[in-house]
Amino acid sequence: MGVSGSGKSxxxxxLAQRLNWDFEDGDIFHPAGNVAxxxxxxxxxxxxxxxxLQAIADEIDRACEAGERTIIACSALKRAYRDxxxxxxxxxxxxxxxGTQDLIAARLAARKGHFMPPGLLASQFRTLEPPANSENPVTVSIDAPVEAIVDDIISRLGLIPADNAANSRSRP
Structure with a gap:
Protein backbone atom coordinates (compact mmCIF):
# COMPACT_ATOMS: atom_id res chain seq x y z
CA MET A 1 0.00 0.00 0.00
CA GLY A 2 0.98 3.61 -0.45
CA VAL A 3 0.25 6.73 -2.40
CA SER A 4 0.28 6.81 -6.19
CA GLY A 5 3.86 6.72 -7.46
CA SER A 6 5.28 4.96 -4.40
CA GLY A 7 6.09 1.90 -6.50
CA LYS A 8 3.27 -0.40 -5.44
CA SER A 9 2.87 -2.20 -8.77
CA LEU A 15 7.96 -9.53 -4.93
CA ALA A 16 5.45 -11.93 -6.50
CA GLN A 17 8.07 -13.07 -9.03
CA ARG A 18 10.65 -13.69 -6.30
CA LEU A 19 8.16 -15.65 -4.17
CA ASN A 20 6.45 -17.37 -7.11
CA TRP A 21 3.10 -15.97 -5.94
CA ASP A 22 0.28 -14.44 -7.97
CA PHE A 23 0.14 -10.68 -8.49
CA GLU A 24 -2.84 -8.44 -9.10
CA ASP A 25 -2.76 -4.69 -9.57
CA GLY A 26 -5.57 -3.21 -7.49
CA ASP A 27 -6.26 -0.68 -10.24
CA ILE A 28 -7.97 -3.40 -12.32
CA PHE A 29 -10.71 -3.60 -9.68
CA HIS A 30 -11.70 0.08 -10.09
CA PRO A 31 -15.08 0.66 -11.69
CA ALA A 32 -14.85 2.66 -14.94
CA GLY A 33 -16.37 5.69 -13.21
CA ASN A 34 -13.50 5.83 -10.73
CA VAL A 35 -10.90 5.71 -13.50
CA ALA A 36 -12.72 8.46 -15.40
CA LEU A 53 -12.21 -1.98 -1.92
CA GLN A 54 -14.95 -4.61 -1.63
CA ALA A 55 -13.94 -6.13 -4.99
CA ILE A 56 -10.33 -6.39 -3.76
CA ALA A 57 -11.48 -7.86 -0.42
CA ASP A 58 -13.54 -10.43 -2.33
CA GLU A 59 -10.47 -11.37 -4.38
CA ILE A 60 -8.39 -11.72 -1.20
CA ASP A 61 -11.05 -14.00 0.29
CA ARG A 62 -11.27 -16.04 -2.92
CA ALA A 63 -7.47 -16.49 -3.07
CA CYS A 64 -7.22 -17.42 0.62
CA GLU A 65 -10.07 -19.94 0.35
CA ALA A 66 -8.38 -21.48 -2.72
CA GLY A 67 -5.07 -21.73 -0.84
CA GLU A 68 -3.41 -19.32 -3.26
CA ARG A 69 -0.74 -16.83 -2.30
CA THR A 70 -1.41 -13.46 -3.88
CA ILE A 71 0.04 -9.99 -3.67
CA ILE A 72 -2.32 -7.14 -4.50
CA ALA A 73 -1.00 -3.63 -5.04
CA CYS A 74 -3.54 -1.17 -3.66
CA SER A 75 -3.31 2.34 -2.24
CA ALA A 76 -5.35 1.54 0.92
CA LEU A 77 -4.60 5.02 2.25
CA LYS A 78 -6.89 4.96 5.30
CA ARG A 79 -7.21 2.55 8.18
CA ALA A 80 -10.89 2.10 7.33
CA TYR A 81 -9.92 0.97 3.81
CA ARG A 82 -7.38 -1.51 5.15
CA ASP A 83 -9.98 -2.82 7.61
CA GLY A 99 8.39 7.85 0.86
CA THR A 100 8.49 11.63 0.87
CA GLN A 101 6.15 13.71 -1.20
CA ASP A 102 9.13 15.23 -3.07
CA LEU A 103 10.55 11.83 -4.05
CA ILE A 104 7.18 10.52 -5.19
CA ALA A 105 6.37 13.74 -7.09
CA ALA A 106 9.60 13.33 -9.04
CA ARG A 107 8.66 9.76 -9.89
CA LEU A 108 5.16 10.76 -10.98
CA ALA A 109 6.56 13.50 -13.20
CA ALA A 110 8.60 10.85 -15.05
CA ARG A 111 5.76 8.29 -15.30
CA LYS A 112 3.94 7.89 -18.60
CA GLY A 113 0.65 6.25 -19.49
CA HIS A 114 -1.04 6.09 -16.08
CA PHE A 115 -4.52 7.46 -15.43
CA MET A 116 -3.56 9.02 -12.10
CA PRO A 117 -2.37 12.58 -12.74
CA PRO A 118 0.51 13.99 -10.64
CA GLY A 119 -1.81 16.79 -9.50
CA LEU A 120 -3.67 14.37 -7.21
CA LEU A 121 -0.57 13.49 -5.19
CA ALA A 122 -1.15 16.22 -2.59
CA SER A 123 -4.69 14.93 -1.99
CA GLN A 124 -3.32 11.41 -1.53
CA PHE A 125 -0.87 12.61 1.13
CA ARG A 126 -3.70 14.51 2.87
CA THR A 127 -5.75 11.30 2.89
CA LEU A 128 -2.88 8.99 3.92
CA GLU A 129 -3.13 7.45 7.38
CA PRO A 130 0.10 5.48 7.81
CA PRO A 131 -0.58 2.05 9.30
CA ALA A 132 -0.60 1.83 13.07
CA ASN A 133 1.41 -0.78 14.95
CA SER A 134 -1.87 -2.52 15.80
CA GLU A 135 -2.24 -3.34 12.08
CA ASN A 136 1.04 -5.32 12.18
CA PRO A 137 2.33 -3.63 9.02
CA VAL A 138 5.66 -3.98 7.31
CA THR A 139 6.82 -0.42 6.61
CA VAL A 140 9.65 -0.03 4.12
CA SER A 141 11.36 3.04 2.72
CA ILE A 142 11.09 3.43 -1.04
CA ASP A 143 14.35 5.36 -1.14
CA ALA A 144 16.30 2.29 -2.30
CA PRO A 145 16.61 0.15 -5.45
CA VAL A 146 13.70 -2.19 -6.19
CA GLU A 147 15.68 -5.36 -5.37
CA ALA A 148 16.76 -3.95 -1.99
CA ILE A 149 13.16 -3.05 -1.13
CA VAL A 150 11.97 -6.53 -2.13
CA ASP A 151 14.78 -8.16 -0.11
CA ASP A 152 13.75 -6.07 2.91
CA ILE A 153 10.10 -7.11 2.60
CA ILE A 154 10.97 -10.80 2.20
CA SER A 155 13.27 -10.67 5.20
CA ARG A 156 10.81 -8.81 7.42
CA LEU A 157 7.99 -11.21 6.54
CA GLY A 158 10.25 -14.20 7.20
CA LEU A 159 9.66 -15.64 3.74
CA ILE A 160 11.93 -17.71 1.52
CA PRO A 161 12.15 -16.57 -2.10
CA ALA A 162 11.24 -19.18 -4.71
CA ASP A 163 14.77 -19.03 -6.13
CA ASN A 164 16.13 -20.05 -2.69
CA ALA A 165 13.34 -22.46 -1.69
CA ALA A 166 14.81 -25.43 -3.57
CA ASN A 167 18.21 -24.87 -1.95
CA SER A 168 16.73 -24.57 1.54
CA ARG A 169 14.76 -27.80 1.12
CA SER A 170 17.86 -29.78 0.22
CA ARG A 171 19.70 -28.74 3.37
CA PRO A 172 19.58 -31.03 6.43
Missing part, protein backbone atom coordinates in the same frame (compact mmCIF):
# COMPACT_ATOMS: atom_id res chain seq x y z
CA UNK A 10 6.59 -2.45 -9.45
CA UNK A 11 7.46 -3.71 -5.97
CA UNK A 12 4.46 -6.06 -5.75
CA UNK A 13 5.15 -7.55 -9.17
CA UNK A 14 8.82 -8.13 -8.39
CA UNK A 37 -12.94 10.61 -12.28
CA UNK A 38 -9.23 10.23 -11.46
CA UNK A 39 -8.26 10.78 -15.11
CA UNK A 40 -10.15 14.08 -14.93
CA UNK A 41 -8.06 15.08 -11.90
CA UNK A 42 -10.82 14.56 -9.34
CA UNK A 43 -9.98 12.72 -6.11
CA UNK A 44 -12.15 9.76 -5.19
CA UNK A 45 -14.49 9.94 -2.22
CA UNK A 46 -14.90 7.18 0.35
CA UNK A 47 -18.18 6.31 -1.39
CA UNK A 48 -16.34 5.99 -4.74
CA UNK A 49 -13.77 3.69 -3.16
CA UNK A 50 -16.19 1.36 -1.37
CA UNK A 51 -17.06 -0.94 -4.34
CA UNK A 52 -13.40 -0.99 -5.40
CA UNK A 84 -12.25 -3.63 4.64
CA UNK A 85 -9.41 -5.45 2.88
CA UNK A 86 -8.07 -7.39 5.85
CA UNK A 87 -11.34 -7.64 7.84
CA UNK A 88 -9.77 -9.43 10.76
CA UNK A 89 -7.73 -11.97 8.81
CA UNK A 90 -4.34 -12.69 10.31
CA UNK A 91 -3.16 -14.40 7.10
CA UNK A 92 -3.20 -11.06 5.24
CA UNK A 93 -0.38 -8.57 5.75
CA UNK A 94 -0.08 -4.91 4.79
CA UNK A 95 3.22 -3.67 3.37
CA UNK A 96 3.45 0.14 3.46
CA UNK A 97 5.75 1.71 0.87
CA UNK A 98 6.81 4.89 2.63
Missing amino acids: TIADR KMSAGQPLTDEDRRPW ILVHGRDDVRIVFLD
Whole structure:
Protein backbone atom coordinates (compact mmCIF):
# COMPACT_ATOMS: atom_id res chain seq x y z
CA MET A 1 0.00 0.00 0.00
CA GLY A 2 0.98 3.61 -0.45
CA VAL A 3 0.25 6.73 -2.40
CA SER A 4 0.28 6.81 -6.19
CA GLY A 5 3.86 6.72 -7.46
CA SER A 6 5.28 4.96 -4.40
CA GLY A 7 6.09 1.90 -6.50
CA LYS A 8 3.27 -0.40 -5.44
CA SER A 9 2.87 -2.20 -8.77
CA THR A 10 6.59 -2.45 -9.45
CA ILE A 11 7.46 -3.71 -5.97
CA ALA A 12 4.46 -6.06 -5.75
CA ASP A 13 5.15 -7.55 -9.17
CA ARG A 14 8.82 -8.13 -8.39
CA LEU A 15 7.96 -9.53 -4.93
CA ALA A 16 5.45 -11.93 -6.50
CA GLN A 17 8.07 -13.07 -9.03
CA ARG A 18 10.65 -13.69 -6.30
CA LEU A 19 8.16 -15.65 -4.17
CA ASN A 20 6.45 -17.37 -7.11
CA TRP A 21 3.10 -15.97 -5.94
CA ASP A 22 0.28 -14.44 -7.97
CA PHE A 23 0.14 -10.68 -8.49
CA GLU A 24 -2.84 -8.44 -9.10
CA ASP A 25 -2.76 -4.69 -9.57
CA GLY A 26 -5.57 -3.21 -7.49
CA ASP A 27 -6.26 -0.68 -10.24
CA ILE A 28 -7.97 -3.40 -12.32
CA PHE A 29 -10.71 -3.60 -9.68
CA HIS A 30 -11.70 0.08 -10.09
CA PRO A 31 -15.08 0.66 -11.69
CA ALA A 32 -14.85 2.66 -14.94
CA GLY A 33 -16.37 5.69 -13.21
CA ASN A 34 -13.50 5.83 -10.73
CA VAL A 35 -10.90 5.71 -13.50
CA ALA A 36 -12.72 8.46 -15.40
CA LYS A 37 -12.94 10.61 -12.28
CA MET A 38 -9.23 10.23 -11.46
CA SER A 39 -8.26 10.78 -15.11
CA ALA A 40 -10.15 14.08 -14.93
CA GLY A 41 -8.06 15.08 -11.90
CA GLN A 42 -10.82 14.56 -9.34
CA PRO A 43 -9.98 12.72 -6.11
CA LEU A 44 -12.15 9.76 -5.19
CA THR A 45 -14.49 9.94 -2.22
CA ASP A 46 -14.90 7.18 0.35
CA GLU A 47 -18.18 6.31 -1.39
CA ASP A 48 -16.34 5.99 -4.74
CA ARG A 49 -13.77 3.69 -3.16
CA ARG A 50 -16.19 1.36 -1.37
CA PRO A 51 -17.06 -0.94 -4.34
CA TRP A 52 -13.40 -0.99 -5.40
CA LEU A 53 -12.21 -1.98 -1.92
CA GLN A 54 -14.95 -4.61 -1.63
CA ALA A 55 -13.94 -6.13 -4.99
CA ILE A 56 -10.33 -6.39 -3.76
CA ALA A 57 -11.48 -7.86 -0.42
CA ASP A 58 -13.54 -10.43 -2.33
CA GLU A 59 -10.47 -11.37 -4.38
CA ILE A 60 -8.39 -11.72 -1.20
CA ASP A 61 -11.05 -14.00 0.29
CA ARG A 62 -11.27 -16.04 -2.92
CA ALA A 63 -7.47 -16.49 -3.07
CA CYS A 64 -7.22 -17.42 0.62
CA GLU A 65 -10.07 -19.94 0.35
CA ALA A 66 -8.38 -21.48 -2.72
CA GLY A 67 -5.07 -21.73 -0.84
CA GLU A 68 -3.41 -19.32 -3.26
CA ARG A 69 -0.74 -16.83 -2.30
CA THR A 70 -1.41 -13.46 -3.88
CA ILE A 71 0.04 -9.99 -3.67
CA ILE A 72 -2.32 -7.14 -4.50
CA ALA A 73 -1.00 -3.63 -5.04
CA CYS A 74 -3.54 -1.17 -3.66
CA SER A 75 -3.31 2.34 -2.24
CA ALA A 76 -5.35 1.54 0.92
CA LEU A 77 -4.60 5.02 2.25
CA LYS A 78 -6.89 4.96 5.30
CA ARG A 79 -7.21 2.55 8.18
CA ALA A 80 -10.89 2.10 7.33
CA TYR A 81 -9.92 0.97 3.81
CA ARG A 82 -7.38 -1.51 5.15
CA ASP A 83 -9.98 -2.82 7.61
CA ILE A 84 -12.25 -3.63 4.64
CA LEU A 85 -9.41 -5.45 2.88
CA VAL A 86 -8.07 -7.39 5.85
CA HIS A 87 -11.34 -7.64 7.84
CA GLY A 88 -9.77 -9.43 10.76
CA ARG A 89 -7.73 -11.97 8.81
CA ASP A 90 -4.34 -12.69 10.31
CA ASP A 91 -3.16 -14.40 7.10
CA VAL A 92 -3.20 -11.06 5.24
CA ARG A 93 -0.38 -8.57 5.75
CA ILE A 94 -0.08 -4.91 4.79
CA VAL A 95 3.22 -3.67 3.37
CA PHE A 96 3.45 0.14 3.46
CA LEU A 97 5.75 1.71 0.87
CA ASP A 98 6.81 4.89 2.63
CA GLY A 99 8.39 7.85 0.86
CA THR A 100 8.49 11.63 0.87
CA GLN A 101 6.15 13.71 -1.20
CA ASP A 102 9.13 15.23 -3.07
CA LEU A 103 10.55 11.83 -4.05
CA ILE A 104 7.18 10.52 -5.19
CA ALA A 105 6.37 13.74 -7.09
CA ALA A 106 9.60 13.33 -9.04
CA ARG A 107 8.66 9.76 -9.89
CA LEU A 108 5.16 10.76 -10.98
CA ALA A 109 6.56 13.50 -13.20
CA ALA A 110 8.60 10.85 -15.05
CA ARG A 111 5.76 8.29 -15.30
CA LYS A 112 3.94 7.89 -18.60
CA GLY A 113 0.65 6.25 -19.49
CA HIS A 114 -1.04 6.09 -16.08
CA PHE A 115 -4.52 7.46 -15.43
CA MET A 116 -3.56 9.02 -12.10
CA PRO A 117 -2.37 12.58 -12.74
CA PRO A 118 0.51 13.99 -10.64
CA GLY A 119 -1.81 16.79 -9.50
CA LEU A 120 -3.67 14.37 -7.21
CA LEU A 121 -0.57 13.49 -5.19
CA ALA A 122 -1.15 16.22 -2.59
CA SER A 123 -4.69 14.93 -1.99
CA GLN A 124 -3.32 11.41 -1.53
CA PHE A 125 -0.87 12.61 1.13
CA ARG A 126 -3.70 14.51 2.87
CA THR A 127 -5.75 11.30 2.89
CA LEU A 128 -2.88 8.99 3.92
CA GLU A 129 -3.13 7.45 7.38
CA PRO A 130 0.10 5.48 7.81
CA PRO A 131 -0.58 2.05 9.30
CA ALA A 132 -0.60 1.83 13.07
CA ASN A 133 1.41 -0.78 14.95
CA SER A 134 -1.87 -2.52 15.80
CA GLU A 135 -2.24 -3.34 12.08
CA ASN A 136 1.04 -5.32 12.18
CA PRO A 137 2.33 -3.63 9.02
CA VAL A 138 5.66 -3.98 7.31
CA THR A 139 6.82 -0.42 6.61
CA VAL A 140 9.65 -0.03 4.12
CA SER A 141 11.36 3.04 2.72
CA ILE A 142 11.09 3.43 -1.04
CA ASP A 143 14.35 5.36 -1.14
CA ALA A 144 16.30 2.29 -2.30
CA PRO A 145 16.61 0.15 -5.45
CA VAL A 146 13.70 -2.19 -6.19
CA GLU A 147 15.68 -5.36 -5.37
CA ALA A 148 16.76 -3.95 -1.99
CA ILE A 149 13.16 -3.05 -1.13
CA VAL A 150 11.97 -6.53 -2.13
CA ASP A 151 14.78 -8.16 -0.11
CA ASP A 152 13.75 -6.07 2.91
CA ILE A 153 10.10 -7.11 2.60
CA ILE A 154 10.97 -10.80 2.20
CA SER A 155 13.27 -10.67 5.20
CA ARG A 156 10.81 -8.81 7.42
CA LEU A 157 7.99 -11.21 6.54
CA GLY A 158 10.25 -14.20 7.20
CA LEU A 159 9.66 -15.64 3.74
CA ILE A 160 11.93 -17.71 1.52
CA PRO A 161 12.15 -16.57 -2.10
CA ALA A 162 11.24 -19.18 -4.71
CA ASP A 163 14.77 -19.03 -6.13
CA ASN A 164 16.13 -20.05 -2.69
CA ALA A 165 13.34 -22.46 -1.69
CA ALA A 166 14.81 -25.43 -3.57
CA ASN A 167 18.21 -24.87 -1.95
CA SER A 168 16.73 -24.57 1.54
CA ARG A 169 14.76 -27.80 1.12
CA SER A 170 17.86 -29.78 0.22
CA ARG A 171 19.70 -28.74 3.37
CA PRO A 172 19.58 -31.03 6.43
